[in-house]
Amino acid sequence: MAVSSFPAPTSWHGARLGRRLPQLLLGLALYGSSMALMMRAALGVNPWDVLHQGLRLHFGLSMGTWVTLTGAAVLLFWIPLRQRPGVGTVGNVLILGAAMDLTLGLVATPAGWPSRAALLAVGILLNGLATGLYIGARLGPGPRDGLMTGLHRRTGRSLRLIRTGIELTVLALGLLLGGSAGVGTVLYALAIGPLAQFFLRWCTVPE
Template sequence: MRKTFMWRWIFFLVGMMIMSLGISMTIKGQRLGIGPWDVLHVGLYRNFGLSIGTWGIITGFIIILVTAAVLKQWPQIGTWLNMVLIGLFIDLFNWLLPDFGTLPGQVIIFTFGVLVLSYGIGIYVAPNVGAGPRDSLMLILVDKLGIGVKKVRTMIEVIVAIAGWLLGGPVGIGTVIIALLIGQIVHYSLPQCRRLLLKIIKEEESILFQK
């Protein structure tokens, strides 16, 4: 049981780190545009300072307060960790990764960033430790508005992207690519990561049983 618990948290934490790396890679290729939420965070950073990751934490905290008020309960610890760690990881990787001045360089880093981001989502969601603040908001709106996840997610991302664009965030073809492709790739990466997690847990249980 402890091994299962440990592996679920390892997947959760490693997945958030990989997802954050993917986000930072797309930010380094921002000439193409970046994801809707990152457009907002970059726009806030350009206008008010702080850092991109810090604005991710601040907006996540605001969303948590709103969702907690609606649901009348505080979210799981995984949601809080998601809010804080992803912001910290994004700032770390933005600092570690080099800038790409040429368009081909930005296209390459952006393309790989989309793949890394998608598999990071698959790894961190697989153990079902807790939804991120933005996912929680999406689920609440689905319940309150009575419409599908796709429509609600699209509506949120369009509103967020417009707000970020008005603040000077980089919107482009990459923003559309992320909005359309991430879900399609996660459709494959999530079950793959779940199978891997289950395989590791079963192997650990088998070893313990043999002892």
């Protein structure tokens, strides 16, 4: 994966803002909801949510609150990397957790393995679409994506290597804290890259 895979963010002042801002908001809300669907499938969540599960077990608070708090904490690592947040970065911190908690309150874990597997598949697919929508709006990366691209620029290492390193570190911390991984964690890791790349082709707003 190359840096060019991520559309360069542009100022929120300017052309096509009437499309970009609603697309950003839709993408962020859908991203938070898709995380909740994967959690309700109870077959394994993405590595960051394994960490959020572990933090919740030890310190309480809701999953969405931990999504917000960890997003804000990751922004602190942007300072030495000289990354600049955009309106999409701030929106990511504020919206993802709220959308996740709202969806968790509306959706229950279905009975039966086939229904749970279907819910997991829908969650992963929607997460890929949400990634394409919010990154394609070109209003700034999320805290975790910005950490990855910032480390890439500072170290010269490939995005693939850095992303894998971050995800494995977060997963290990989450497991140590008592979070749970499963087949859904593996499927997410395998599918999210191709899905995001596919949806970015359709969702990136032209300059």
